[in-house]
Amino acid sequence: MEPRRSSSIKEQFTEKELQDLRTAFDLCDRNQDGEVTRGEFKIMLNNLGIEIKDESLKQLISNASHNGTEIIDENDFLNWVKQIQNLTPILKADSCEDLLAAFKVFDLNKDGYITKDEIKTAMETIGEDVTEEQVDEFIIIADKDKDGKINYEEFVKLLS
Numbered sequence: 001m002e003p004r005r006s007s008s009i010k011e012q013f014t015e016k017e018l019q020d021l022r023t024a025f026d027l028c029d030r031n032q033d034g035e036v037t038r039g040e041f042k043i044m045l046n047n048l049g050i051e052i053k054d055e056s057l058k059q060l061i062s063n064a065s066h067n068g069t070e071i072i073d074e075n076d077f078l079n080w081v082k083q084i085q086n087l088t089p090i091l092k093a094d095s096c097e098d099l100l101a102a103f104k105v106f107d108l109n110k111d112g113y114i115t116k117d118e119i120k121t122a123m124e125t126i127g128e129d130v131t132e133e134q135v136d137e138f139i140i141i142a143d144k145d146k147d148g149k150i151n152y153e154e155f156v157k158l159l160s
Helices: 015-028 038-047 054-064 074-106 114-126 134-143 152-159
Strands: 036-037 071-073
Touching: 015 038, 015 074, 038 054, 054 071, 054 074, 054 114, 071 074, 074 114, 074 152, 114 134, 134 152
Parallel strands: none
Antiparallel strands: 036 071
């Protein structure tokens, strides 16, 4: 048996977060041996309705494991969660930049709003034929303040 590793990873979470993460780990660790195997993790994902290919799952667990095996312990799990948390601001920033770029594609006159005509023109520019009815439906769905045009906030809510 490998000697227990000490880790400062636990210090990077609040007590509540640690409690929640331990609960999540315990739910994965079906036989309560302190380790989560690829099979245990797959069962948990399937119970959540998440389908993942065996090869992808093998790579995921192997990357999370401190020794590259198909088994992760609690510290591996916590490190893995921390890595995901550290990526989240980057993903959000990229997402915001992408949404703003997409909004600008439609906001042809750069006034901060997307009108019915701008939608039609932008769609035709990218080779998509849309009917008046489709454009009207899009405006109705997105235009929460009912001013007949879509502002950035409405655009983001529609796509989020």
